[in-house]
Amino acid sequence: MTLASERHAGDEPPGVRSLRVPARVDDALRALLVLAAAPEAVPVKLTEVSDAEHLSPRFLSTVLVALRDHGLVHSHRGAMGGYWLARPADEITVADVYDAVDARPPVPVPGSEVTVDLWQQLETELRARLSSVTVADLLR
Numbered sequence: 001m002t003l004a005s006e007r008h009a010g011d012e013p014p015g016v017r018s019l020r021v022p023a024r025v026d027d028a029l030r031a032l033l034v035l036a037a038a039p040e041a042v043p044v045k046l047t048e049v050s051d052a053e054h055l056s057p058r059f060l061s062t063v064l065v066a067l068r069d070h071g072l073v074h075s076h077r078g079a080m081g082g083y084w085l086a087r088p089a090d091e092i093t094v095a096d097v098y099d100a101v102d103a104r105p106p107v108p109v110p111g112s113e114v115t116v117d118l119w120q121q122l123e124t125e126l127r128a129r130l131s132s133v134t135v136a137d138l139l140r
Contacts, residue, residue: 027055028063028101032135036089043082070100090136
């Protein structure tokens with residue numbers, strides 16, 4: 001599976017622009033996919049997730065803490081510990097992940113009345129789409 005964060009400039013077809021997604025969101029989704037692929041309620045060690053997705057364990061730890069704080073994963077410390085999904089993969093949406101790990105505050109939309117309406121409509125449509133895609137959908 002090729003993920004957006006693994007792509008490089010010039011890999012896209014001419015005339016196509018990428019949506020700019022915070023790396024933290026993409027990394028959180030990738031971590032959740034590893035957890036979703038594991039047997040149900042079996043803890044997956046941080047190092048297993050970081051090795052599987054080539055992510056920094058230190059950075060991944062902060063992402064998993066945010067996911068845990070938002071009720072998307074559970075964790076247990078110790079030799080038999082690790083992380084596992086707190087809800088079924090088909091109940092965790094991309095919007096849930098975005099909300100959990102993207103701590104940037106909303107900013108006012110610049111522009112005229114016409115362009116502000118456009119950006120707000122696009123934001124609403126994007127939010128609806130992110131709310132309709134689950135971790136299970138991505139795992140398929």
